[in-house]
Amino acid sequence: MTHVAATLSASLGLLLMALLASIGAVSVYEGERRAARVSFLAAVLVAGPLLGAALLPGPFAFFALSIGALIAIGVVSRCVFPLRRAVEPGGRASRRVDERDIMFARGRLRPGSPEFDAYYRMRPENLANDNRTRALPGLLSAGAEKAEPLSFAAADACFSVTEALRCRVDGEVEPVRQERSPREWTDALTGLALGWGAKAVGVAELEPAHVYTHIGRGAGTWGSEIRLAHRWAIAFTVEMDHRAVAQAPEAPVVAESARQYVESAKIAVQLASVIRDQGWPARAHTDGNYRVIAPLVARAAGLGEIGRMGLLMTPRLGPRVRIGVVTTDIPLVPAAPGDDLSVLDFCTVCRKCAVNCPVGAIPHGDRIEMEQGRRWVIDDDTCYRYWNAIGTDCATCMKVCPYSHPDTLMHTLVRKATRLSPGTRSLMLWMDDLVYGRRP
Ligand code: SF4
Ligand code: SF4
Structure with a gap:
């Protein structure tokens, strides 16, 4: 014995x-x-x-x-234990958003331009706040707090490639239409996207609330009404490099964001081109040139849930992704909408992004009911102002998120454990805090 x-x-x-x-x-x-x-x-x-x-x-x-x-x-x-805890799903968005109102579109308005005057005639309540942001050095500016010439130049180079792809997002459709079953088209297009570097691909039926009402940036005339009649959306993610994200909010993270915007734009443009070549209309939605709200579409395509920090939380890579979308009429099979309640439950107890956000833009409280569904609402004006002060896209929230760890066996096992029960989620969070720190 x-x-x-x-x-x-x-x-x-x-x-x-x-x-x-x-x-x-x-x-x-x-x-x-x-x-x-x-x-x-x-x-x-x-x-x-x-x-x-x-x-x-x-x-x-x-x-x-x-x-x-x-x-x-x-x-x-x-x-x-506990085995279960009640978690409300995210629900569906019911109201369309005007792209002119989002912070990226407002950030592009130049004083004295017709768009500037038209916008602030329409929304005078945003002028004072936006002028405060405009007074800051700006994204990728040499005068910004985190300015670093090489990384900023790399980011700038990538953004210019994404911009150059804008003229390729749409085009002529071949007159002869190829026919296959929805399953075959879905498998073929998914295979292409994965082969070109996408990490996950899903299909959603396009809903009115997925589409912006008016153009706020990108190709087309500012302020034009958006009429996107496609029935389907193919959404996919590309992975942001873990080591670059780990340097957030320093300059390498914005270079990596820009690099992955190029990757997602390339895949989207190529996919849309293939579809048009088969005789079906298709439009790629790329950074700065979206007609749809990409995270909502990706969620509806089953790629994840919208987490506390307001980004898409994917099962394998958490928020450490960029999203690409192609809308089309080619017959496809939709995925079940994303409603990973374990992620929502984890976000409810975790709050690590809120604790670490340098400007307190992420809420510590519960989700609230809104026309965009039940969700956490981040203060995107404050977040964007911080970006304009430091010159990068910050991404501190992405860096500290326990779901952002590399896609290796060890972290995959932990992510799987978080799906088991609220108890395992609390335990995994405690371990993450212990091992990586509550304020990494
Ligand atoms: S850091 Fe925590 S609360 Fe924030 S998005 Fe990630 S899991 Fe959710
Ligand atoms: S990007 Fe930075 S400033 Fe914006 S919400 Fe995340 S941590 Fe906060």
Whole structure:
């Protein structure tokens, strides 16, 4: 009996040491120094006593093993309970949005231009706030707080490529229409997008509230009414590099955002071109040239949920993605809308993005009912003003989000665990705070 207790104690100690040391090694590989330090320290602090107990006289080994078993039972119980917690789904958007009202469109208005005058005649209440933002150095400006010439130049180069692709978002449709079943078209187009670098692809039936009412930026005349009659939307995500996001809010993150906008624009433009070539109309929606609200479409296409920080939360990469959309009439099979309640529940208890937002633009409270569905409403004016002060797109919220960790086996297991129960979500959040810090 004594011998068995000692053997068990030693085996458990070695197992835990191997596990925690592996987590430490993975963290070193991921460049997460704090996580590596905490994991190696935990390997010593947790496994050490068990290994030491195995060397003790019989009763002490038995006692140590009993303590270990009690802790294990406590952890497992914490994982399992509570089994359920009521979470309301996000619901559907019911009102269309005017693109001229979004902060990116307002940020482009130049004083003295006809658009400027027309907009502030229509919305005089936004003028004072927007002028405060306009007085700041601006995105990618040399005078901004986080200015870094090389990264800003890289971002600028990428944005100019995305802009150059604007003339390719739409085009002539081949007169001869190719026919396939909706399933075959869906599989073929999904395969193409994945082959070109998309991480996830989904199809949604386009709803009126997905489409902006008037053009606020991009191709077309500012203020024109948008009439997009396509029935379907193909939404897809591309991954932002983890190491670049980890540097947020410094300049490399905006270079990475711009790079992934190019990638998503390329895929969208190519996909739309293929569809038109098959005799069906299609339009690509790219950065600065959307006719649709991309996160809403992506959510309806089953790619994720809208999290506390207002971004699409995907199951594999969290918010660390950029979204591309193609709208079309080619027959397709829609996915079930995104309603991953485990993500919404996690966001309810987590609040890490809200704690770390440098300007307090993310709410700490509950979701509220609005015409855009039940959601957390971020103060996007304050967020955008901060971008204009520092010159980058910040992304601190994206960096600290527990769902943003790399798409590796270790993090995939953790993400799967968060789907099991509210208890595992609380446990995983506690571990994330311990390993990476509440304020990483
Ligand atoms: S940091 Fe936490 S609260 Fe914020 S979006 Fe990510 S999971 Fe949700
Ligand atoms: S991007 Fe930065 S400023 Fe904007 S909400 Fe996220 S953390 Fe806050």
